[in-house]
Amino acid sequence: MLRIKQISLVGFKNYEQATFRFDKRIIGICGNNGVGKTNLLDALYYLCFTKSYFARGDQANVLRGAPGFRIEGHIDNAGQNTTVVCILRENGKKEFLTDGQPYEKLSRHIGRFPCVIIAPDDIQIITGGSEERRRFLDALLSQLNPDYLQNLIDYNRVLQQRNSFLKSVAETRLTDKHLLEVYDEQLVAAGTTVFQLRRDFLQQLLPLAGSYYTGIAGAEEPLSLGYESQLLHTPLRQLLRQGLEKDLYLQRTGSGIHKDDIDIRYADEPFRARASQGQRKSLLFALKLAEYETLKKAKGWAPLLLLDDVFEKLDRQRMRNLLERVCRQDDGQLFITDTHPERIRQEMEELGVGYQLISLPADTATTDASTRDFT
């Protein structure tokens, strides 16, 4: 059983200093627009992933005028209490400590406290570019398999170096074939591992997501989900060799696992072109639910669930099915934000579960939020 008991924020986003205690399994966070509901969720996300879900780069999360930020969380994992601290220093250096012990590599922390988030912009996973789907897949697989994350990090580092080298070749007109061969070997080693793990994992995840979709839709629909990778047809070593001339011309690497995608089709047409708004939302929930269930099965306990403004921006009916499942069948902790406290109250009362409601005041910077329990 995984529970965040308390979180303290200093200089994070709009919070100058604030402490929140969570003593229920289900925590509703409400308040007007701009008071920091999503920021609080993002701070919880930080404790699990060592980074923000919404912002690229840590600096963007620092309160204006503050030198840096600090997030401190008290987490109870099956009766074992852990204090997790994330500090961004003035010089931009990030420190991440559990029980006072700093991590040498932040990536070691990923997966220790599994977490699933659903936010309005996540509909991009369905409608956006392939990058969004890789991000979804990577976040999930990294929590399950540290080896995957390490290989992915290695791959991306070598890829950056290779691309940078291709650019320098264009400037100096000097092609060092030996160095390209070395980069290719390094890409093949890490890339092939990532490919195999993605392929094997998606063989389980995608059918699961498909069956959840059918459940949500209430009828069998001609939906098909598949892993798409150049490596399915040709080994990476051969792809890189064949693409060399083009890579040199375009000054970037045109083949590899950084081009992978999850192919979503509806009656053999691209899903995003064909599907209605409602069908897109159904598929998003199906994917997130599959993520939740997969993490739960692998870890042996339910992951944290962070829901950002889902009633308003996504879909109330589909949300209710999800809540029904998460609140009644599972025992995972749930954080949910909404502008209207009544809406959370109504949902929870209909579900008949106890919950805690945190109302954020208009000026959250220093005032303590009021919190009430409902059982």
Add this chain to the structure above:
Amino acid sequence: MQFSSSLLEQAVNEFAKLPGIGKKTALRLVLHLLKAENSAVQGFGETMIRMRNEIKFCQRCHNVADADICSICANSMRKHELICVVESLREVIAIESTQQYSGVYHVLGGIISPLDGIGPDQLNIETLVSRVRKEHTQELIFALNPNIQGDTTIYYIQKKLQDANVRITTIARGIAFGGELEYADEMTLARSITNRMPVESYRTGG
């Protein structure tokens, strides 16, 4: 910081450019020099200028030297057919401090990282390749930092020397001496198990 003398301010600014030195430390150092004898400060300045002007880099291994050839390369007692390849002078100093190594060195001056604008041409790789061929080196020991760029550099040089009859090795990677297994990170531990070593070679220290 407010200074009543621009000379003082300039001196503080110069010290503050050094790595690891902030404004306050710089001020402390300058005030110390201000209190010292004129001749001592003169000596300090001249030592720095002479160091920069007169220091040479060994033509053979690119280590710092007082002459064209460094003291390590000039030492006939050392095994010249054994070359340890390092990134910078710092590693030469660290390895020399162990007093366990009797071969010679080759200082690359960095590692390959196009992202940082460092390609193979900026490093002392060509001289290493021709040196190995000319001197009939028997073994190259790579003592580079264990990361991706370090690996790239090793593989690259290895490729360049494919046809040369030279043994290429790297320093061992694994559990630190005096470390606790329990606290070793999984990747290091996994590597240590893959690259395990026979106990007899361990006991004789290689």
